[in-house]
Amino acid sequence: MTPTAERAVVFSDVRFRYRTGSEVLSVDRFEIGTGERVFLHGPSGSGKTTLLGLVAGVLPATAGRVEVLGRALGDLRPSERDAHRGVHIGYLFQLFNLIPWLSVEENIGLPCRLHAARRARLPGGSIERAVAQLAERLAIVPLLGQRVNELSVGQQQRVAAARALIGAPRLVIADEPTSAIDTDLRDRFIELLFSQCAEAGSSLLFVSHDLSLSARFDRSVSLPAINRVTA
Amino acid sequence: MLTPTLALRSLANRRLATSLTVASIALSVALLVGVEAVRRGVREGFAGTIRNTDLIVGARGGSQQLLLSSVFGIGSPAGSMTWKTYERWSKHAAIAWTIPISLGDSYRGFRLIGTTPEFFERYRFRDDGRITLASGRLLAGESDLVIGSMVAERLGLRLDTAIAVTHGLRGEGIADHDHHLFTVVGILAPTLTPVDRSVFVTLEGITAMHEDPEEEHEEDRANRKDAAGAPQAHSHDAEQESITAFLAGTQNRFESLGLQREMNTDVTEPLTAILPAVALTELWNSIAYAEDGAQIISGAVLLVGLLGMLVALYSTLEERRREMAILRSLGAGPRRIASLLVFESGVLSAAGAVAGMAAAYAVIIAGRGVAEQRFGVWIQVAAPGTLEWAYLIGVVVAGLLVGLLPAWRAYRNALADGLTVRL
Ligand SMILES: Nc1ncnc2c1ncn2[C@@H]1O[C@H](COP(=O)(O)OP(=O)(O)OP(=O)(O)O)[C@@H](O)[C@H]1O
Numbered sequence A: 001m002t003p004t005a006e007r008a009v010v011f012s013d014v015r016f017r018y019r020t021g022s023e024v025l026s027v028d029r030f031e032i033g034t035g036e037r038v039f040l041h042g043p044s045g046s047g048k049t050t051l052l053g054l055v056a057g058v059l060p061a062t063a064g065r066v067e068v069l070g071r072a073l074g075d076l077r078p079s080e081r082d083a084h085r086g087v088h089i090g091y092l093f094q095l096f097n098l099i100p101w102l103s104v105e106e107n108i109g110l111p112c113r114l115h116a117a118r119r120a121r122l123p124g125g126s127i128e129r130a131v132a133q134l135a136e137r138l139a140i141v142p143l144l145g146q147r148v149n150e151l152s153v154g155q156q157q158r159v160a161a162a163r164a165l166i167g168a169p170r171l172v173i174a175d176e177p178t179s180a181i182d183t184d185l186r187d188r189f190i191e192l193l194f195s196q197c198a199e200a201g202s203s204l205l206f207v208s209h210d211l212s213l214s215a216r217f218d219r220s221v222s223l224p225a226i227n228r229v230t231a
Numbered sequence B: 001m002l003t004p005t006l007a008l009r010s011l012a013n014r015r016l017a018t019s020l021t022v023a024s025i026a027l028s029v030a031l032l033v034g035v036e037a038v039r040r041g042v043r044e045g046f047a048g049t050i051r052n053t054d055l056i057v058g059a060r061g062g063s064q065q066l067l068l069s070s071v072f073g074i075g076s077p078a079g080s081m082t083w084k085t086y087e088r089w090s091k092h093a094a095i096a097w098t099i100p101i102s103l104g105d106s107y108r109g110f111r112l113i114g115t116t117p118e119f120f121e122r123y124r125f126r127d128d129g130r131i132t133l134a135s136g137r138l139l140a141g142e143s144d145l146v147i148g149s150m151v152a153e154r155l156g157l158r159l160d161t162a163i164a165v166t167h168g169l170r171g172e173g174i175a176d177h178d179h180h181l182f183t184v185v186g187i188l189a190p191t192l193t194p195v196d197r198s199v200f201v202t203l204e205g206i207t208a209m210h211e212d213p214e215e216e217h218e219e220d221r222a223n224r225k226d227a228a229g230a231p232q233a234h235s236h237d238a239e240q241e242s243i244t245a246f247l248a249g250t251q252n253r254f255e256s257l258g259l260q261r262e263m264n265t266d267v268t269e270p271l272t273a274i275l276p277a278v279a280l281t282e283l284w285n286s287i288a289y290a291e292d293g294a295q296i297i298s299g300a301v302l303l304v305g306l307l308g309m310l311v312a313l314y315s316t317l318e319e320r321r322r323e324m325a326i327l328r329s330l331g332a333g334p335r336r337i338a339s340l341l342v343f344e345s346g347v348l349s350a351a352g353a354v355a356g357m358a359a360a361y362a363v364i365i366a367g368r369g370v371a372e373q374r375f376g377v378w379i380q381v382a383a384p385g386t387l388e389w390a391y392l393i394g395v396v397v398a399g400l401l402v403g404l405l406p407a408w409r410a411y412r413n414a415l416a417d418g419l420t421v422r423l
């Protein structure tokens, strides 16, 4: 087995409950290898978004150990966890990915403005150049000057992808990013995501209901299969 | 530096709501600062009613009574002093000048001041303001009469009008001294002091006026003795034998206090001497409770403004939960999210405070002309004092505190929501 440090995510005996509710997750073992593309699926309410929150370090595990990119999140202080996420993780939401009061360009550059270490990874440390390059690849150059609420859903998702990918994060997390866009657009979007992750050597954790996508990934995981809590 | 930038962008995105919130805070600050500035302006205007005069001296009585009767023409004087006493004090080594005043008569509700022409030279108000003539000339002969601007306006008096003066302070026509007619020789320019409501004649004029048949005079005097409970100010007979009060300037300002004591303790004739500046402040303070009411109301308005800001910030929280989740996903800590909201409220209150202050001063500067004409109130425009600055800082601090509540809510949400994007 590869040493822990070479795996992007390792869950060991992780349990989680929301402060207000009953237990949502109880996962004995869940791993993502470095550079691996994992497809995670499960019915609505099964705890997929919750699991992503644990990986991202937004939600602290109630018990057990969550290791992300070689660091045990439970050992980090909350602010360190936030920084860890900001610097090393790119996150894509299902919908409403963009901050309405920032321009397209500012949205993409935001992770690098929030975290100097993320900015430091850009070639020449230039946010403008990195934004321009990503925009080129994702075919959103003409959108850069536009207001966020003037974009179509598909355009918004590509802008969000650019923001998740800027500064080559080592782990990209996507929570149903394609559920609101049509099939044709969805396929091209996933291709883009794959090529960018491959280029940066990022691992990818991709959540979706749509099982037809699973074949394209290195591995497909069913959350109910690994979660001992049954909804 | 990121938090301010983000907060400002967020506010700019909600321009209408932002400007309404700023406007409501500005309004309450303007009211608070405005009330304070007007209060201070009126007080300074009031304190400037009489300047340059170091002492006012009258018959033994209350100092407020002396001030009110001699400067404001309100109430009756405590009594009179003999001309001899006046002359004795005017020759005192520490005294530079004195001006006698004789009160006790009125003309159609406006009080009559018998004095010397020097009064107009010496009298100062506010910042070296002098009495000037609007038309005509100052006093010279015993039939001359000079009127203040308000007297001229209200009674529609013009130069060269001949008038008879009322004996006593109230009413008209009951006991007019119509055997001695005065002629209006001068009309004074507005001063926004009690001078505007006064009618001036010479001391000789006062004497001449009272040189009428003895019996009427006696009867009169008896009446007024009853009413005022004290001998009246002007029991002149043929000769000028008494006056009501006198204004005095000292050789050296610092001697005023010593002189005051000397006069107050003199046994030859019991006198009361007051320092006008001190007495004016005392008088103001005794009526100042009225201002407290205004202060309380404007403070309450400010509170409402701040609560409005709280409501405005708080109501955006739900719709901004999404945005908070995105920021969280990008590695912004719950603290950063809370500080964004606190910064927003800080900006709103600071903008409101500055705008309110500017608005208050703009209105005062633009409106003081109206206050002057309509109400005869002088409002001194002074640079913002410590109290105004304290208000400003207080508003910003209060704004930050008000922002803490939604910020705390956002902090809690950020921890509880995870990455669930709520709609
Ligand atoms: N912030 C929260 N506080 C309390 N309970 C929550 C919270 N978020 C989710 N839950 C509960 O946790 C469970 C799992 O929710 P989660 O959002 O992880 O499901 P999901 O698999 O992502 O569903 P979907 O496919 O609809 O997005 C649900 O029962 C939900 O009600």
Ligand SMILES: [Mg+2]
Binding pocket: A048, A049, A050, A175
């Ligand atoms: Mg979900």
